[in-house]
Amino acid sequence: xxxxxxxxxxxxxxxxxxxxxxxxxxxxxxxxxxxxxxxxxxxxxxxxxxxxxxxxxxxxxxxxxxxxxxxxxxxxxxxxxxxxxxxxxxxxxxxxxxxxxxxxxxxxxxxxxxxxxxxxxxxxxxxxxxxxxxxxxxxxxxxxxxxxxxxxxxxxxxxxxxxxxxxxxxxxxxxxxxxxxxxxxxxxxxxxxxxxxxxxxxxxxxxxxxxxxxxxxxxxxxxxxxxxxxxxxxxxxxxxxxxxxxxxxxxxxx
Amino acid sequence: xxxxxxxxxxxxxxxxxxxxxxxxxxxxxxxxxxxxxxxxxxxxxxxxxxxxxxxxxxxxxxxxxxxxxxxxxxxxxxxxxxxxxxxxxxxxxxxxxxxxxxxxxxxxxxxxxxxxxxxxxxxxxxxxxxxxxxxxxxxxxxxxxxxxxxxxxxxxxxxxxxxxxxxxxxxxxxxxxxxxxxxxxxxxxxxxxxxxxxxxxxxxxxxxxxxxxxxxxxxxxxxxxxxxxxxxxxxxxxxxxxxxxxxxxxxxxxxxxxxx
Numbered sequence: 001x002x003x004x005x006x007x008x009x010x011x012x013x014x015x016x017x018x019x020x021x022x023x024x025x026x027x028x029x030x031x032x033x034x035x036x037x038x039x040x041x042x043x044x045x046x047x048x049x050x051x052x053x054x055x056x057x058x059x060x061x062x063x064x065x066x067x068x069x070x071x072x073x074x075x076x077x078x079x080x081x082x083x084x085x086x087x088x089x090x091x092x093x094x095x096x097x098x099x100x101x102x103x104x105x106x107x108x109x110x111x112x113x114x115x116x117x118x119x120x121x122x123x124x125x126x127x128x129x130x131x132x133x134x135x136x137x138x139x140x141x142x143x144x145x146x147x148x149x150x151x152x153x154x155x156x157x158x159x160x161x162x163x164x165x166x167x168x169x170x171x172x173x174x175x176x177x178x179x180x181x182x183x184x185x186x187x188x189x190x191x192x193x194x195x196x197x198x199x200x201x202x203x204x205x206x207x208x209x210x211x212x213x214x215x216x217x218x219x220x221x222x223x224x225x226x227x228x229x230x231x232x233x234x235x236x237x238x239x240x241x242x243x244x245x246x247x248x249x250x251x252x253x254x
Numbered sequence: 255x256x257x258x259x260x261x262x263x264x265x266x267x268x269x270x271x272x273x274x275x276x277x278x279x280x281x282x283x284x285x286x287x288x289x290x291x292x293x294x295x296x297x298x299x300x301x302x303x304x305x306x307x308x309x310x311x312x313x314x315x316x317x318x319x320x321x322x323x324x325x326x327x328x329x330x331x332x333x334x335x336x337x338x339x340x341x342x343x344x345x346x347x348x349x350x351x352x353x354x355x356x357x358x359x360x361x362x363x364x365x366x367x368x369x370x371x372x373x374x375x376x377x378x379x380x381x382x383x384x385x386x387x388x389x390x391x392x393x394x395x396x397x398x399x400x401x402x403x404x405x406x407x408x409x410x411x412x413x414x415x416x417x418x419x420x421x422x423x424x425x426x427x428x429x430x431x432x433x434x435x436x437x438x439x440x441x442x443x444x445x446x447x448x449x450x451x452x453x454x455x456x457x458x459x460x461x462x463x464x465x466x467x468x469x470x471x472x473x474x475x476x477x478x479x480x481x482x483x484x485x486x487x488x489x490x491x492x493x494x495x496x497x498x499x500x501x502x503x504x505x506x507x508x509x510x511x512x513x514x
């Protein structure tokens with residue numbers, strides 16, 4: 001069973017950057033799951049999903065529903081069709097990592113359907129990997145949906161604001177009430193946090209792992225849409241995530 | 255009929271900061287709506303809703319359901335069971351917050367309540383300002399379908415550029431209408447990165463300058479309404495509103511200073 005790692009936090013705190021940066025230091029095989037409909041982790045990893053011939057989960061569901069309208073196969077349930085599409089059309093298999101991405105939906109209604117499909121499939125997927133790394137959308141709704149109910153390490157990325165502290169309290173309460181289990185709850189500060197803000201995080205009573213230092217390279221890469229995997233090993237952000245992972249007890253691959 | 259204003263954008267771009275700052279200069283009577291379950295608009299405006307005896311929509315719905323269980327009733331009265339406990343009426347603005355829910359499931363139910371409320375409430379106000387949660391799902395839910403001014407707050411990244419396209423696609427596909435589509439850069443834009451936005455032409459209203467006060471107020475959880483009048487972020491918001499054709503309240507003097 002894979003070690004399940006979830007990165008979460010308020011919008012813009014650096015969840016995806018953290019995921020992209022740590023992905024190369026984790027024990028392979030690694031499966032990355034991008035739960036954010038407004039972002040493509042694939043872009044940050046230098047991957048063109050379309051070119052690879054892969055579909056997002058939202059696209060695959062749409063296809064299944066459209067296909068079903070014209071061609072009904074009574075022996076297979078819609079859910080089974082969707083699940084098989086998830087494995088065959090949505091799972092990108094690469095040399096360094098595999099990736100599933102939720103994608104944007106362009107029809108009316110919430111994202112419960114694609115999220116629910118992932119929720120049901122994650123325990124099955126987890127059996128094939130050593131590490132499973134989930135990048136969450138901003139906010140709290142993904143926790144209410146209980147998509148990953150059994151987390152090993154939950155990393156909460158924090159920006160320097162009172163809202164971040166409130167966010168920590170809020171998600172702890174949701175997690176408790178919704179029944180999500182986790183082994184570790186870790187706080188990581190983003191580059192905007194100064195010493196004063198770090199002090200606030202140290203005083204929360206949670207395990208604070210340190211901050212991701214400001215990195216001019218990283219900002220440039222994000223601006224240009226370049227792959228973060230190409231960030232130099234000795235760049236400030238790479239060094240920071242290695243430090244953070246080591247503090248959380250990870251054996252870092254180089 | 256009031257003007258419906260929506261602030262949206264990627265996480266952390268500055269949607270709520272923009273709403274909090276703009277709220278001061280909009281014309282009364284105004285209603286602010288915090289659509290973010292992880293939101294803190296009330297805090298940013300220095301309002302303790304609990305203390306004022308008001309609930310969020312999520313908790314009002316939860317209470318209705320719990321009460322119903324006790325008396326064997328189903329359904330609820332939208333106005334007396336939900337609107338009354340959630341609508342905060344203040345001297346400067348009214349406020350409704352979606353709030354966090356602590357039960358399993360998505361936010362479709364509380365969102366649907368707002369979707370029903372907005373067309374009713376808009377008749378009572380000159381301006382209704384909606385602060386969206388990060389991302390796009392609120393568009394999929396069509397919480398607000400008839401928007402006058404849609405403000406997109408951006409951070410300097412490739413992801414932001416893609417976000418603009420996504421918002422355009424999703425609003426078109428779902429028939430969410432707007433009269434104006436405005437772009438605003440956040441404080442992290444530099445002269446160089448701002449060029450990207452300028453190429454958008456008229457839609458680009460300018461950027462919000464870095465303001466150490468905003469940072470400090472946000473860190474301490476202080477009300478942004480107490481920000482000094484001449485603080486850079488406040489001046490930028492005024493300039494942006496004027497550019498979007500707003501007649502702003504009590505700001506002419508400081509505005510001329512901002513132009514310098």
